[in-house]
Amino acid sequence: MTKQRRTTEKKPGVRTVAAATGLSVATVSRVLNGSTLVREETRAQVIASMRELDYAPNAAARALATRRTRTIAAVIPTLSHSIFARFLNAVELALAERGYALVIATTDGDPQQEMVRVGEVLNMGAEGLILSGATHPPELLRLIEQRGLPTVCTSIHDPRYVLPTIGYDNAALGREALRYLIGLGHRRVAVVHGPLENNDRTVLRLKGVKRGAGKDCVLDLVETSLDSEGGALSTRRLLEGPERPTAILCLSDVLALGVLFEARRSGFSVPADLSIMGFDDLDWAAVCEPPLTTLRLPTARMGRCTADALVDYLDNDSELPHVKLKAALVERASTAKANGPRQ
Amino acid sequence: MTKQRRTTEKKPGVRTVAAATGLSVATVSRVLNGSTLVREETRAQVIASMRELDYAPNAAARALATRRTRTIAAVIPTLSHSIFARFLNAVELALAERGYALVIATTDGDPQQEMVRVGEVLNMGAEGLILSGATHPPELLRLIEQRGLPTVCTSIHDPRYVLPTIGYDNAALGREALRYLIGLGHRRVAVVHGPLENNDRTVLRLKGVKRGAGKDCVLDLVETSLDSEGGALSTRRLLEGPERPTAILCLSDVLALGVLFEARRSGFSVPADLSIMGFDDLDWAAVCEPPLTTLRLPTARMGRCTADALVDYLDNDSELPHVKLKAALVERASTAKANGPRQ
DNA sequence: TACTGAAATGTAACCGGTTACACAAACAAA
DNA sequence: TTTGTTTGTGTAACCGGTTACATTTCAGTA
Known part of the structure; x- marks a missing residue:
């Protein structure tokens, strides 16, 4: 060549x-x-x-002389989940508009890896950092503090966290989702979610759901792998069990997809026999059959907001804000009133 | 803060x-x-x-002195389609292992943008470049040539292209898909695909499909937006029409998802009334109902291969190879013999 | 003891831009 | 004509590492 x-x-x-x-x-x-x-x-x-x-x-020479690289790094669990991919897509767009470049490093959700990868991107000259969630090893926090590295934690909103967070209130949304189902008369709801380990967003959602349950509702908690297969497998188990839930709340839409398919496979009609609810509002959610009731997370807005915050800090040295983004419960046809056979 | x-x-x-x-x-x-x-x-x-x-x-100082940045740039249409996201996830993984960083720029499929963004990542100091497809503005090719920038074009295999390509033979796969359906007795097949403009992968697949049709099969070609909604809308139109196809071949799984749902919504049974076939093998494809027959593209392998090629070039100055990756037709339950009412 | 080569360290010139400061020219105001 | 200001350009010292080459140290050997 x-x-x-x-x-x-x-x-x-x-x-x-x-x-x-x-x-x-x-x-x-x-x-x-x-x-x-x-x-x-x-x-x-x-x-x-x-x-x-x-x-x-020569970029390096310029960077050396100006002490600026105009580079932001995102250190996130994975690109394979569309929720992250969509987020970063928005980040990249916004950064590009303002003359910044985006470097990406993935950690597979491992805090150890997170520490390592942040070190690497710093050595690369990143001027700003985007993380996921608000649970990070103390050594990482020390490193960030020590270097005075502008950092924002995303997918989460927690004004009390050491680092600025830009995201939504996962617990409140979890609660809202469940309350919605309870409002429809569901008294036994299965909650299907991905791994809790190293994923504070899921932990918080679940916590919110539990709080929302109170004494009004019995929960069946199912942890599974964060993909459609996980959703499908969990559903099979749930529907075979003796005490069937009347609704399944998925803490992520990819799970809901698996649930939806498996429900159909098992001959259950949605929402007549079983209500299904998701979390994310991925792009197929409006189109599936039946269309999925879900919590729409403002992924793209979060991306833009994150990028803007960092660039504003770097270019106009404004402060890094904590931002709480609103999410919306989108009611579609996959949920319905519980037909109360046993009440 | x-x-x-x-x-x-x-x-x-x-x-x-x-x-x-x-x-x-x-x-x-x-x-x-x-x-x-x-x-x-x-x-x-x-x-x-x-x-x-x-x-x-200080990274910049080091880069200046060594004339190395250990950075690879990927300039791709979008991160929002999981096929790219999964690919880049693999790229990132492989690059990280070998001590390289990945910077990402998106073009939304616009060749103009592609040119601009490549310029930007070059000014950032990228040592290697990953592009998508094998259709690029001549000025871009000149720039790459002139700078001697190691570049690989992905998602495509074309040994005659100026730049090295790493991917699969889209045309052959398109043909294979259609021949499979023809083998099942389908004589009228709808082909649903995303926009052809600025997307040579889709163009090639379609070309292969057409060649595969020959005189054995009538094709209904439908171009739509590359998302599930596009799939659903196209399907509605197709199924309402007078001459219904017995099978729908989707040149991308996201389309197939919409098709699948819409078929159900319209009361058609898959595969009894209608066979559906996809392209990609996204992770829900094995789990949906019925499980989707599709062409499995080796996205992750392509990512690793691309990363390795560039790093090998840079570190061990081996040549950049053209690589043809094998894809596999995965036969699942969404396709079946055509029930020949009209033959 | 003197000699030799290997191992460890030091000196200073790079890498390729940016920018403070100096300077010259042009032009206006006095 | 002199002085002051604005505008355009030049000189050279940075930025913070790397590395060729010089130099010192030291163990091993004759």
Whole structure:
């Protein structure tokens, strides 16, 4: 493959351009940065020379001199879950608009890894950090504090946390979801959720659900893998059991998808026999059959908000805010009044 | 929020550490790079001093001196489609293992944007580039060529393309999918696909499908938005029409999901009344009802392969290969023999 | 003891931009 | 004409690491 490295002549730099134009490096640099203190004529000349020489500025040199990299790092559990992917998509969009680059590192949810990866992105020169959740190893917090690294924790809102958080109130939403089902008359609800370990968002949602249950409702808690298969497997077990729930609340839409399919497979009609509710509002949720009642999380807004917060801090040194984003319960056809056979 | 910037004392550098230990910068640098030419005792002393001073190396300076950034950029249409997200997840994993960082830029499928974003990541110092597809503006190709930038085009395999490609043979797979349906006796097949503009993968798949049809099969081609809603809308139209297809081939699983739901909604039984086939094998495909027959694309393998190719080029200067990855038709329950009422 | 080569350390010149400060030219005001 | 201001450009010292090459240290050997 056309390997192109001309080992002979090395890349032109500002000094090369300066020499070629008979101007000084300062002027060349000024052109590079769009300074107003260059005569139009001179500017044109410099630009022409740059094009001529195939000049390309060196990012590292610039970063060294300005002490700025214009790079933000996101250290998150995974890209494989669309909720993170959608979030980062929005982050990237907003950062790009404002002239920042996004580097991504994944941890698979492991705090140990998180620590390591943050170290790596710092060594790469990231100026800002995006984390997921508000549970982080103390050594990580120390590192962030020590370096004065602007950081925001996402997918969660907790004004009392050491670091700024931008997200929603997971516990309140969990509670709201369950109260909605209770309001429909459901008295026995299964709650299907992903692993609790190293996932404070899920823990909080579950806590909220439990609080919402009170004495009005019996809960069957099922922890499973965070994918559709997990949802399907849990459902099979639940529907075979002696005390069937009248509703299944999924703490994530991917689980709900599996639940939905498995319910159908088992011959249950949704929502007549079984109400199903999700969490996220992924894009198929409005389209599935029946359309899924779910909590719409403002993933994209969260992404933009996070990016803006960091850039505002870096560019306009405003403070990093705690932001609470509103989520909405979207009522669709997968939930209905419990038909009260046993009440 | 605890803004920490001590404007007074500035950050320690190698020289600070050197002074503190009474050693020279060279030795400090050697410790930093794990050189074997430092006495154990000395090394320990330096490390202690670094810890003491909260020393953190400066990435830009290092990059400037070594002319290496150990950064790879991926410039892709979006992160919102799980197929890209899963791919990049694998890329990130593999890159991290080998000490490289991943920066991501999205283009929303716009070639113009692609050009711009590549320029940006280059100015950021990316040493390698990952693109999607094998259709790129000539100016972009020139830029890549001119800078000698190692680049791989993914999701596609085309040994004749200027740039190395790592992916599968989209046309052959499209053909294979349709031949499978024809083999089941389907003679009228609807093909639902996302936008063709700026998406050569879809174009190729479609081309393969058409070739596969020959005279054995009538095709109804439907272009729609690349999401479940698109799948659902297309299906409604198809099933209302006078000449109903006996099978729907979706050139992407997200479409198939919408199709599946809409078919159910319209009261069609899958696969008895209608066979449905997808493309990708997303994680719910094995779990849905009925489980989806689809072409499994080796997304994760492609990610690892891409990362390895670039790193091998950069670290061991091996050539960038063209790689053809095998995909597999996974036969599940959403497809069945056509019941031949009209033949 | 003197000699030799390997191991450990030091010196200083890079890498390629930015920018404070100095300086010259042009022009206005006095 | 002199002085002051604005505008455009140049000089050279940074930024904070790396590394070629020089130098010292030290063990092993003749």
